[in-house]
Amino acid sequence: MSDQSVKETSQTVPASHRRAARGEAALSLLLCGAGYFLQRSYLAGVLSVLAEALAILLFRVWGLDAIRGLITLGETEMRDHSLIMMVYGILAIIVFVGFLIFWIGTVASTYRNGLKIRSASYTPIRLKERTGEWLHEHAHVLFLAPGVVAIAAVILLPLVFSICLSFTDYDAAHQPPAHILNWVGLKNYQDLLVLGQYAKTYFGILGWTAVWAVCSSVLPYALGITIAILLNNPRLRGRKVFKFIYILPWAIPGYITLLVLQSMFDTGYGFINQILGLFGVDNIRWLTSVTPARIALIIVSIWTGFSYPMMLSENIIRNISKDVYEAAVLDGASSIQIFFRITLPLLMHSISPIFIMSVAGAFNNFNTIYLITGGGPLNLDYQSAGSTDILITWLFKLTITNNKYNYGAAISTVLFILIATFSIINLRKTRAFSEEDMLA
Amino acid sequence: MKKYVSILLAAILILMLIPTMGCKGDGSSKEGELTVWVGENLEDMFNVIAKDYTKETGVPVHVFTYTGLTASDKLALDGPFGKGGDVYVQGGGGDLAKAIEQGLFVELSKEETQLETKYIPGAQELMQYQGRLYGVPLGIETTAFMYNKDLLPEFPETWEELVAFAESFNHFDGDIKTKDQRFGLLIDYTNPYYTWAFNEAFGGYIFGKDANGAYDPNDIGIDNDGSIAACGFIKDLLDRKVIPSDLAITLMQSKFQSGRAAVILDGSWDLANFRNAGINVGVAPIPLIPQPDGSEAHAITFCGGYGLAISSFSLNIEESKKFLAFASRDEYVMEYYRVTGRIPATVGCSENEEILKDDCLKGFYAQCDYSYPQPAINELNAVWEPLTASTTAIYINGEDIALTMHKVKEDIAANIRLLHQ
Numbered sequence: 001m002s003d004q005s006v007k008e009t010s011q012t013v014p015a016s017h018r019r020a021a022r023g024e025a026a027l028s029l030l031l032c033g034a035g036y037f038l039q040r041s042y043l044a045g046v047l048s049v050l051a052e053a054l055a056i057l058l059f060r061v062w063g064l065d066a067i068r069g070l071i072t073l074g075e076t077e078m079r080d081h082s083l084i085m086m087v088y089g090i091l092a093i094i095v096f097v098g099f100l101i102f103w104i105g106t107v108a109s110t111y112r113n114g115l116k117i118r119s120a121s122y123t124p125i126r127l128k129e130r131t132g133e134w135l136h137e138h139a140h141v142l143f144l145a146p147g148v149v150a151i152a153a154v155i156l157l158p159l160v161f162s163i164c165l166s167f168t169d170y171d172a173a174h175q176p177p178a179h180i181l182n183w184v185g186l187k188n189y190q191d192l193l194v195l196g197q198y199a200k201t202y203f204g205i206l207g208w209t210a211v212w213a214v215c216s217s218v219l220p221y222a223l224g225i226t227i228a229i230l231l232n233n234p235r236l237r238g239r240k241v242f243k244f245i246y247i248l249p250w251a252i253p254g255y256i257t258l259l260v261l262q263s264m265f266d267t268g269y270g271f272i273n274q275i276l277g278l279f280g281v282d283n284i285r286w287l288t289s290v291t292p293a294r295i296a297l298i299i300v301s302i303w304t305g306f307s308y309p310m311m312l313s314e315n316i317i318r319n320i321s322k323d324v325y326e327a328a329v330l331d332g333a334s335s336i337q338i339f340f341r342i343t344l345p346l347l348m349h350s351i352s353p354i355f356i357m358s359v360a361g362a363f364n365n366f367n368t369i370y371l372i373t374g375g376g377p378l379n380l381d382y383q384s385a386g387s388t389d390i391l392i393t394w395l396f397k398l399t400i401t402n403n404k405y406n407y408g409a410a411i412s413t414v415l416f417i418l419i420a421t422f423s424i425i426n427l428r429k430t431r432a433f434s435e436e437d438m439l440a
Numbered sequence: 441m442k443k444y445v446s447i448l449l450a451a452i453l454i455l456m457l458i459p460t461m462g463c464k465g466d467g468s469s470k471e472g473e474l475t476v477w478v479g480e481n482l483e484d485m486f487n488v489i490a491k492d493y494t495k496e497t498g499v500p501v502h503v504f505t506y507t508g509l510t511a512s513d514k515l516a517l518d519g520p521f522g523k524g525g526d527v528y529v530q531g532g533g534g535d536l537a538k539a540i541e542q543g544l545f546v547e548l549s550k551e552e553t554q555l556e557t558k559y560i561p562g563a564q565e566l567m568q569y570q571g572r573l574y575g576v577p578l579g580i581e582t583t584a585f586m587y588n589k590d591l592l593p594e595f596p597e598t599w600e601e602l603v604a605f606a607e608s609f610n611h612f613d614g615d616i617k618t619k620d621q622r623f624g625l626l627i628d629y630t631n632p633y634y635t636w637a638f639n640e641a642f643g644g645y646i647f648g649k650d651a652n653g654a655y656d657p658n659d660i661g662i663d664n665d666g667s668i669a670a671c672g673f674i675k676d677l678l679d680r681k682v683i684p685s686d687l688a689i690t691l692m693q694s695k696f697q698s699g700r701a702a703v704i705l706d707g708s709w710d711l712a713n714f715r716n717a718g719i720n721v722g723v724a725p726i727p728l729i730p731q732p733d734g735s736e737a738h739a740i741t742f743c744g745g746y747g748l749a750i751s752s753f754s755l756n757i758e759e760s761k762k763f764l765a766f767a768s769r770d771e772y773v774m775e776y777y778r779v780t781g782r783i784p785a786t787v788g789c790s791e792n793e794e795i796l797k798d799d800c801l802k803g804f805y806a807q808c809d810y811s812y813p814q815p816a817i818n819e820l821n822a823v824w825e826p827l828t829a830s831t832t833a834i835y836i837n838g839e840d841i842a843l844t845m846h847k848v849k850e851d852i853a854a855n856i857r858l859l860h861q
Contacts (some may be wrong), residue, residue, distance in 0.1 A: 077543070078543055078752070081520040084520055084521075171859075172538075172541065172818040172821075172859065173541070173818060173859070173860070175538075175541045175542040175543075176520075176542065177519070177520055177542065177543055178541060178542050178543025178544075179543075197854060197858055198858070266688070267686065268686035268687070269686075269691065288832060288836070377829070377832065378825050378826070378828065378829035378832075380826060380829055380847065380848075380851055383855065383858060384822075384825060384855070401821050401825075402821045402822070402859070403538070403818065403821070404859075
């Protein structure tokens, strides 16, 4: 019965029923659960009224103060802690928005219930059976609820808190509880993106971040796919040995790999310079000059990143049916044509969501940059940033070293919007999420 | 049957928890008793101090330990919720600056704590911020010359003698195998934390002080003539190959630990490491640096350390002040040294026999007379990076010293202007 949409039932229901149901729903708008009483669902009505009473009580006792605290961020130093007031204010807003959603849900279900009990095929069921039926239908909601609450607390609250911080003046000189924070609106974004020294740094770093994100996701994927194709060559012997070796960069913890690689790139005593010295190449200042540092970083990202795409592609390529290849060879296709017209599209059809996520992840790849160059040779034209800093490492330095928490929050909000937009657009464009099979 | 036994067992185990739960309290400040928060390794020592204090004054003292966060981070989280204690072992210098900006610790009076008479000159500024005192120092650490007594039995008295020794001892230039290399003098010239002592000797300074003893971020002396001369002084050492140019500080330390280096400029925190490696370590203060005009000046190193501070959320501020005076008695500061290895900060300890017998400590004390904590103001954050970048520019790339230092000073001034936006 409840599978039918509201529209369907209302088309078979005369107007008088619809009006009655709408009246009950409207009453529920005033007092949550009033509609239920009129529909003789006393238990549901009582529960809804209790919920509303609880919410109103909570609001009077705590919610009003919390939200007022969020707006004013405190009045007296040392007694009002602005950050704590912000957290409680955001929590209050989340709780009461949650309750509003519940209220609207009640109104909608009152309307639906009203239509249901007036329809011709309805027979009144006993309370116990009705409750059992309700639990059965809503079991998925009950199972998901703890997860949703956890997400709201652990992800939503800090996210909103960080976005709110980017609109305040929280930095080294304004630290609660000795200072009260103030809302400064878009001033931080202005400073960062439009005016001043920080803007120059921001756009410089954004350029390198974009280059880095593309290089450190495309190149490992290219290498991984190439190796996967080579591994699938029927003439290869000892395939398992090769696979084992190529999995190792992924298996070894990244942290250790990066620290060892950093010492390998050392100018005087590093392994790489020693090997190059055997060929007569001068000592390259890998980590202390701009371009060699960037090249070193890209090499490192290829080394740590190619195993995973290789594993993925290898499985997919192995499962491509041989018929397609035989047909192509019969038609006279060269290997390059086979690769670009058959293998690659089939591969990308399966891998593209993962690839897009890896571009987004490379945008935020903090470990590689921070552990290898620490942001790179310091660029005196940038504000507290080096030549190989990406946005996330610059944000880290601003927050930890300079205590400019508000700028850090602003940059991370901008990063969030950039990456979310990019990911959503691309994930929708690829047809991977549709159910079609490419070869069907 | 099994079901009932397991339920019974679980109930017993839970009941066993109850007595331990209410035992020590939650570490928050309560009227009439003192709550002290210390790092884990100091728990035993402070338990003794707590017992002695209670015996003497009758006020109960509870000791709690924290791990992971620093004292000021913990207090920043606990204090506003009413869970903060009374007394904390707090780091001085930059750590303290951040805490005071948040308003976490109570200001103390220099006269009441006998700052000038009870503590050695190097430690007096440790727990101060903008000229005001916020704690009593317990132990400090600083940098000085550590030398291998087997390779250099007696440390040279003058700077020229030290350089002459280094030049005669050095054996690393050219095509020499790593295991045959020998180093007479190791200084990490890429890290201004170590080399700033020389800049100070020539008259350079980071931030000047105003009349109240607070640092003035607009008075930057990084690019004055003295500082430029100091950079030239160090470059001269590099050019004459008195010190090697391609070693990182970790490599320098390992060379010293393996007995291939005679002298290294390092901090007192590495003393235990070198001793454990079996080196017969001696410590000497930096000799007087010869000036261009013929005179000599002291190199002034940076020092850091820890002390005791009173939380501003405490309910027993007067009692805590008495506890601070009690806990900084010589015998307890000696115990702090024994546990942490930090140089005791009281004058009484510096004359203690056990200290005097250890001539490494004598050397550090001599250097402490000429050391001061880094200017603990937020604007210091704007200084380190440009200054570190300048070492690459001057010593590695060979750029003009005066021009580079002027550029550094302008960058720092611009950074400071931004901080105040």
